Amino acid sequence: MSRPVAIVTGGAAGIGKAIVEALIEDGYLVVACDLAEERGKALENQHAGSVIFRRCDVSSESDVEAVVDGVLREFGRIDALVNNAGIIRRRTSEAMNTEDWDAVFAVNARGAFLMCKHVANIMKRQRSGRIVNVSSVAGKLGDITSAPGYGPSKAAMDALTKTFAREMAPYGVTVNGVAPHAIETDMSAQWSEERRKAIIAAIPLGRLGKPSEVAAAVRFLLSEGAGFITGEIIDVNGGFVMD
Ligand SMILES: NC(=O)c1ccc[n+]([C@@H]2O[C@H](COP(=O)([O-])OP(=O)(O)OC[C@H]3O[C@@H](n4cnc5c(N)ncnc54)[C@H](O)[C@@H]3O)[C@@H](O)[C@H]2O)c1
Numbered sequence: 594m595s596r597p598v599a600i601v602t603g604g605a606a607g608i609g610k611a612i613v614e615a616l617i618e619d620g621y622l623v624v625a626c627d628l629a630e631e632r633g634k635a636l637e638n639q640h641a642g643s644v645i646f647r648r649c650d651v652s653s654e655s656d657v658e659a660v661v662d663g664v665l666r667e668f669g670r671i672d673a674l675v676n677n678a679g680i681i682r683r684r685t686s687e688a689m690n691t692e693d694w695d696a697v698f699a700v701n702a703r704g705a706f707l708m709c710k711h712v713a714n715i716m717k718r719q720r721s722g723r724i725v726n727v728s729s730v731a732g733k734l735g736d737i738t739s740a741p742g743y744g745p746s747k748a749a750m751d752a753l754t755k756t757f758a759r760e761m762a763p764y765g766v767t768v769n770g771v772a773p774h775a776i777e778t779d780m781s782a783q784w785s786e787e788r789r790k791a792i793i794a795a796i797p798l799g800r801l802g803k804p805s806e807v808a809a810a811v812r813f814l815l816s817e818g819a820g821f822i823t824g825e826i827i828d829v830n831g832g833f834v835m836d
Contacts, residue, residue, distance in 0.1 A: 598668045599815075600624045600660065602651050602708060603678030604644075605632035607778030608727060611804035612675055615812045617643045621673065624664050626651065651678045651704030661711040670719060673815050674712045676705040676750075677727040681780060686741040694742045701746035702753065709757050709768070722766040723815045726754045727807070730774035730830050738788070747772075751826055758824035767823040769814045774830035776802040797832030 599616050603609040604625030610632075613623045617640055626649035627633045633646035647663070649656045664671055680700045682693045705726050716722030731737060732747030751770060758768040775781060775792050781801065784792065793800060810827050813819055828834060 595670075596620060596622045597672040598622050598624070598664060598670055599673035599675065600626060600664060600671060600708070600712070601675045601677060602626045602649070602704065603727075604675075605629040605636055605646070607780060608773065608776060608804045608807045609675075609677040610636060611808040612677060612727075612811050613644060614640075615805070615808040616673070616675075616815070619812060619815075622668065624660070626660055627678070651676075651708060652699035654707050657704075657707040657711055661708070661715070665715060671712055671715050672719075672722055674708055674716075674722070674724045675727065675811055675815075676708050676724070678704055679727065679729075679747075679780075681738075681740045681743045681783075683738065683740045683783065685739060689741050697740075697742040698746045698749070701743070702749040705750050705753055709753065713757065713761060713766075716761065716766045717764045720764050720766075722761075722764075723819075724757065724761070724766070724768040725811050725814045726750050726768075726770040727811070728754070728770045728772045728826060730772050730828070730834055732772060732826075733834060733836070738784070738792075754826060755824045762823055767814070767820065769819075769822060769824065770826035771807055771810045771814070772826050772828050772830065773802060773807045774828075774833045776804055776807055776829075778804060795833060796830070800831065802829060802831055 599621040604613045605627035637646040729747040731744035736744040754770040
């Protein structure tokens with residue numbers, strides 16, 4: 594078989610970048626989609642021949658269509674999709690306005706939906722493919738870090754994972770998620786020192802997670818060995834939630 598092709602959203606930084614690098618090790622040609630052009634192009638240059646950067650706002654259907662159509666035209670297949678792009682807006686619920694709410698849902702929930710929607714037909718035709726959605730512990734627990742739109746948007750993503758898992762199962766396509774907590778990236782760099790200490794104190798393993806540790810779970814869900822797992826959301830949280 595020719596080289597497998599993966600799309601990773603939010604692939605220019607943090608967890609997304611670690612996922613891109615893990616998939617390169619697994620032999621994928623990776624299309625990294627992101628808004629961050631400078632970082633995306635730097636990643637493309639760093640891994641020339643294995644990573645292609647595409648600027649894409651996942652909340653925009655025309656951007657998503659352009660990327661998916663382009664990948665299909667150029668490479669003829671899509672073997673893996675990782676919906677990792679996500680944003681958080683930290684506000685009290687009183688301060689949070691409808692623009693904040695809509696912006697968070699537009700990226701975290703609508704973005705994952707649009708990517709799944711446009712990739713699903715291709716994977717159905719191929720009768721193969723893997724999708725992994727990068728959710729959050731907040732999808733299960735609700736907000737824990739003063740961001741009242743974030744947990745609900747990730748809960749929507751978790752329901753989307755199960756919805757597409759059912760729809761895609763007859764075609765041999767699996768759809769799963771990972772639910773990280775407290776991973777060391779730009780997103781967690783927004784915490785105050787006090788919050789950081791409190792978050793670490795509540796984690797049984799007593800430390801923050803690494804982006805590569807989330808990537809390892811994604812890599813497993815994309816692997817051949819995970820072929821009988823679908824509709825599952827794997828915790829990557831240092832034991833913070835055990836369910
Ligand atoms: N860091 C954590 O502790 C943590 C915990 C739980 C879940 N997560 C989830 O993991 C994922 C990655 O988080 P991270 O910590 O690496 O964040 P990050 O902010 O470091 O990186 C996110 C990337 O997504 C990109 N992005 C944002 N909006 C986009 C859009 N509309 N279209 C395309 N790309 C867009 C950003 O440019 C950035 O490169 C997110 O979905 C986040 O919700 C992170």
